[in-house]
Amino acid sequence: MFATKLKTQLLLITILPLLLTIAVVSLFILFDVLDSIESEVIKRGDSITDQAAVMAEFPLYTGDVDALQEVADLLIKTHDLNYIRFVDVSGQLLLTENNGNDKGRLREFSSPVFSQAPDLDDFSAPAAVRAPLGSVDIGFTDNSAEAQRFSAYIKVLSIALVALALGLLLVYLFSRRLNEAISSLMTTAERLEQKDFTARVEENGSGELRNFQRTFNDVIASLEQNDAELQQKINAATASLNESVEQLSEKNQALAQQRQETIDLERSKAILEERERIMRDMHDGIGGQLVASLAMLEREQDSAVKENIHAMLTESLNDLRLIIHSLSMQNNVLASLLADFKYRTSRRLEPLDIELDWLVAPEADSLSIKPQTGLHLLRILQEAFTNILKHSGAGEIRFRAGQQQEDFLIEIEDNGEFHPDTEAMSRGLGIRNMKSRAEKLGGSLNIEKISSGGCRLILTFPATP
Amino acid sequence: MTRLLAVFFLLLTVLSPVHAGSVHIVLSADSDSHLQAASDIKAELEQQDAPPPVTVRLLKPFQSFQPAADDLLVTVGEAATRYVSQSYSEHSQLYSYINHMALPEPQAKHWASVMLDQPLQTLLDSAVDIVEGRYHNKLVIAVSEENQSMRLQIDQLTIPDSVELEVLVIEAEAEPAKIIDQALFNAGALIALRDSRIWSGETAKWMLYQSYKYNVPVVGYSQSFLKAGALVSVYASLRDIAHTTAQQIIGWQNNQGRLTQEGILYPRLSIDYNKNIARALNIPLPESMTAGEQNNVRD
Numbered sequence: 001m002f003a004t005k006l007k008t009q010l011l012l013i014t015i016l017p018l019l020l021t022i023a024v025v026s027l028f029i030l031f032d033v034l035d036s037i038e039s040e041v042i043k044r045g046d047s048i049t050d051q052a053a054v055m056a057e058f059p060l061y062t063g064d065v066d067a068l069q070e071v072a073d074l075l076i077k078t079h080d081l082n083y084i085r086f087v088d089v090s091g092q093l094l095l096t097e098n099n100g101n102d103k104g105r106l107r108e109f110s111s112p113v114f115s116q117a118p119d120l121d122d123f124s125a126p127a128a129v130r131a132p133l134g135s136v137d138i139g140f141t142d143n144s145a146e147a148q149r150f151s152a153y154i155k156v157l158s159i160a161l162v163a164l165a166l167g168l169l170l171v172y173l174f175s176r177r178l179n180e181a182i183s184s185l186m187t188t189a190e191r192l193e194q195k196d197f198t199a200r201v202e203e204n205g206s207g208e209l210r211n212f213q214r215t216f217n218d219v220i221a222s223l224e225q226n227d228a229e230l231q232q233k234i235n236a237a238t239a240s241l242n243e244s245v246e247q248l249s250e251k252n253q254a255l256a257q258q259r260q261e262t263i264d265l266e267r268s269k270a271i272l273e274e275r276e277r278i279m280r281d282m283h284d285g286i287g288g289q290l291v292a293s294l295a296m297l298e299r300e301q302d303s304a305v306k307e308n309i310h311a312m313l314t315e316s317l318n319d320l321r322l323i324i325h326s327l328s329m330q331n332n333v334l335a336s337l338l339a340d341f342k343y344r345t346s347r348r349l350e351p352l353d354i355e356l357d358w359l360v361a362p363e364a365d366s367l368s369i370k371p372q373t374g375l376h377l378l379r380i381l382q383e384a385f386t387n388i389l390k391h392s393g394a395g396e397i398r399f400r401a402g403q404q405q406e407d408f409l410i411e412i413e414d415n416g417e418f419h420p421d422t423e424a425m426s427r428g429l430g431i432r433n434m435k436s437r438a439e440k441l442g443g444s445l446n447i448e449k450i451s452s453g454g455c456r457l458i459l460t461f462p463a464t465p
Numbered sequence: 466m467t468r469l470l471a472v473f474f475l476l477l478t479v480l481s482p483v484h485a486g487s488v489h490i491v492l493s494a495d496s497d498s499h500l501q502a503a504s505d506i507k508a509e510l511e512q513q514d515a516p517p518p519v520t521v522r523l524l525k526p527f528q529s530f531q532p533a534a535d536d537l538l539v540t541v542g543e544a545a546t547r548y549v550s551q552s553y554s555e556h557s558q559l560y561s562y563i564n565h566m567a568l569p570e571p572q573a574k575h576w577a578s579v580m581l582d583q584p585l586q587t588l589l590d591s592a593v594d595i596v597e598g599r600y601h602n603k604l605v606i607a608v609s610e611e612n613q614s615m616r617l618q619i620d621q622l623t624i625p626d627s628v629e630l631e632v633l634v635i636e637a638e639a640e641p642a643k644i645i646d647q648a649l650f651n652a653g654a655l656i657a658l659r660d661s662r663i664w665s666g667e668t669a670k671w672m673l674y675q676s677y678k679y680n681v682p683v684v685g686y687s688q689s690f691l692k693a694g695a696l697v698s699v700y701a702s703l704r705d706i707a708h709t710t711a712q713q714i715i716g717w718q719n720n721q722g723r724l725t726q727e728g729i730l731y732p733r734l735s736i737d738y739n740k741n742i743a744r745a746l747n748i749p750l751p752e753s754m755t756a757g758e759q760n761n762v763r764d
Contacts, residue, residue: 121689
């Protein structure tokens with residue numbers, strides 16, 4: 001009902017019977033005392049009327065009013081009566097005496113007065129005859145009884161309060177240990193409700209309650225162990241799941257990469273096929289026409305115009321070959337591109353009797369290059385060798401290619417005569433184009449004169465494809 | 466209880482064999498006191514080795530019964546005594562539980578009477594013991610005018626010189642309580658004697674009241690007087706009366722049907738006193754009365 005807490009219920013269970021008992025006992029004592037006081041008042045009244053009847057018996061018998069007056073005065077003085085009244089057997093009022101005190105609750109008593117002959121014969125006693133003589137009425141205030149009642153209220157109340165205090169003290173003393181034990185259980189239960197399996201009940205009870213606390217602790221320990229095992233299993237399952245997810249992710253990533261690679265491959269294949277078609281068209285179309293034009297030109301008479309046209313057609317044919325070469329599928333690796341360039345350049349150097357010292361590091365074998373990169377690189381190399389052939393008069397060319405840290409470095413030296421005319425170099429388009437292409441490669445180009453008088457060209461570009 | 470005893474005695478009467486030399490106890494009434502008296506007498510007789518055959522009858526059934534000539538008729542109470550004394554003059558008769566006023570003029574040749582009362586002289590002696598040496602040494606006796614037997618006893622009293630005796634003769638119309646009022650003024654004790662005109666009913670009550678009012682102790686003639694307010698009672702107890710009666714019957718049996726004692730017989734004397742009255746009247750009792758109960762019993 002209104003008491004939901006165990007402690008409150010325990011308190012009510014112990015205190016309510018106590019209060020009820022004290023109330024019942026107090027009421028019982030109070031009623032008993034009040035009855036006793038009332039019976040004392042009645043007893044006093046009866047006693048006084050009996051005494052008055054005895055004392056007034058002879059005066060009533062003889063009708064002696066003076067004697068009745070003496071009796072009345074004596075009784076009023078002795079018992080503090082409010083009034084006393086004597087009536088004879090005929091109902092005639094013989095005497096009324098008042099003391100004038102009418103304060104308080106008036107209690108009235110009346111008793112008939114009889115005359116009874118004494119029994120004086122041991123053997124044949126005559127039947128006793130009670131002859132009525134009259135009656136006596138008295139009245140007195142029960143102030144003392146009221147005081148006794150008030151005193152009884154105070155005493156009973158005091159006794160009840162003392163009993164209540166003692167009872168509460170005993171209840172407190174006897175229930176404290178029980179209360180503490182139950183409180184400990186409740187506190188632990190609340191912690192347990194919050195999943196705190198480390199909580200333990202303080203074993204502060206006694207007897208069966210202590211056994212219950214121990215059992216409760218054992219249950220908690222069992223729960224804690226079960227929880228740990230469960231947590232361990234969950235962790236293992238989670239780790240396994242994470243691993244599976246990770247593997248799945250890796251597989252997905254690999255699959256995506258494969259897919260991208262497949263797409264790239266397909267795209268590359270398509271590009272390569274298109275490039276091959278363009279190369280074949282350029283080779284078969286433009287190249288054929290250039291070769292046919294040169295053949296037709298060979299049959300013409302020699303002239304300056306013919307020479308110029310022949311040179312331009314030859315240069316165009318070489319340029320076309322360079323473009324085709326750069327677009328060739330086989331030359332997407334730097335080593336292959338350089339090897340093809342060496343082959344072509346060697347055919348030009350041999351008639352001129354120029355020795356080529358060619359060395360390419362193995363890193364070039366694994367360095368892939370794009371066709372555009374290859375084209376820029378081939379034009380730079382072609383321009384460099386053309387300049388050497390045209391202007392240096394060198395008899396030896398030294399070529400080195402290798403990886404240096406993050407960059408790839410190509411170094412070309414000749415043993416000719418290099419006259420770095422800054423004005424001419426700045427006006428010419430060749431070196432400017434070479435530097436421009438080097439920048440497009442993401443690298444740089446330096447030209448310097450070496451101590452032997454020749455020229456050194458150093459090209460660096462990122463080794464990443 | 467009374468009915469049971471009556472039935473018991475009636476059955477005893479019917480079943481008992483009746484023969485010459487028997488004892489017939491005749492009860493004046495079937496009251497408790499009469500039945501108890503018969504029972505006490507029989508109990509005394511049964512203590513003998515050869516008790517006489519005893520029958521107990523109420524007066525009325527006894528009137529239709531004819532006892533043998535050698536039977537002893539034992540009466541209990543006044544009515545039976547009066548009837549037996551008048552009707553069976555040839556039989557030996559033993560009266561018991563009777564007082565002087567009720568004792569008829571005996572007609573039988575052999576008779577004896579065990580009295581309820583003690584001699585008046587005994588009461589006077591006890592009263593003398595009380596007043597002797599006191600300032601108020603007057604003894605007062607009230608007797609009705611018509612009570613000749615008592616007046617005769619009064620005339621025969623031996624009065625010591627240390628006391629004064631005032632006898633008040635109450636006339637028929639006079640109120641005893643008022644008459645005695647004047648005499649009690651300087652009295653030392655009031656002696657009550659068995660006189661139904663004075664010491665019965667309301668009169669006795671106011672006699673006692675008057676004496677108490679004047680602080681005059683009363684010497685009564687029965688144990689009941691103590692309860693009524695007397696200081697001292699000089700009497701014969703009922704058991705002693707039964708004992709004396711039984712002794713007379715045994716004597717009759719042993720004396721071949723003749724009474725060993727005849728005339729008026731007094732049982733053993735008992736004297737009791739009321740301590741509360743003595744304290745209220747502030748009267749020191751003589752040591753002979755207060756020494757112990759045994760001293761209050763005189764053979």
